[in-house]
Amino acid sequence: MKGLKKKRRVQIIIVAAVALVLSTAMIGYAMRDGINFFRSxxxxxEHMPPANEVFRIGGLVEKGSLVRGQGKTITFRVTDTKSSIPVHYTGVLPDLFSEGTGMVATGRMQDGVFNATEILAKHDENYMPKEVIDALKEQGVYEAPGGSS
Structure with a gap:
């Protein structure tokens, strides 16, 4: 009877290990197209990615580089103050997108140009909704960014 319990425990452990490995493999396979690496x-x-690799690039929109083309097509350069990469995008830009602001784009490199399929604009980390600012002013505790109110 003791040998049967031990044999059953080993079988359960083996089945659980196989199930864990199989579920991990299935999750990895399902996410293979959904994982986008971020690069500056x-x-x-320094290391140009292959043309078929989809990734995200982020930085600041270089001042003086934004050129609007026909329709919804724009080109600009994204920089991290050390290097800059030309970006081409066709579509509707986010409201907060402008020169000198932060952005993150998803797409792929092609002939030295990043072809973006999606652009997200970053807002200032000091942003507060108007209602919150008004409530803080009423309480007398609001302090504007930079020290002035």
């Missing part, structure tokens, strides 16, 4: 312009300039 310097990383892209």
């Amino acid at each position: 312009p310097t990383q892209v300039a």
Whole structure:
């Protein structure tokens, strides 16, 4: 009877290990297209990714580089102050997108140009909704960024 319990325990452990390995493999397979690595312009300039690799690039929109083309097509350069990469995008830009602001784009490199399929604009980390600012002013505790109110 003791040998049967031990044999059953070993079987359960083996089945659980196989199930764990199988479920991990299935999750990895399902996510293979959904994982986008983030790179800075310097990383892209130093090690150009293959043309078929989708990744994210982020940094600041270089001042003076934004050029609006026909329709919804724009080109600009994204920089991390060390390197800059040209970006081409066709589509509707986020409201907060402008020169000198932070952005993150998803796409792939092609002939030295990043072809973006999606662009996200970053807002200032000091952003507060108007309602919150008004409530803080009423309480007399609001302090504007930079020290002035």
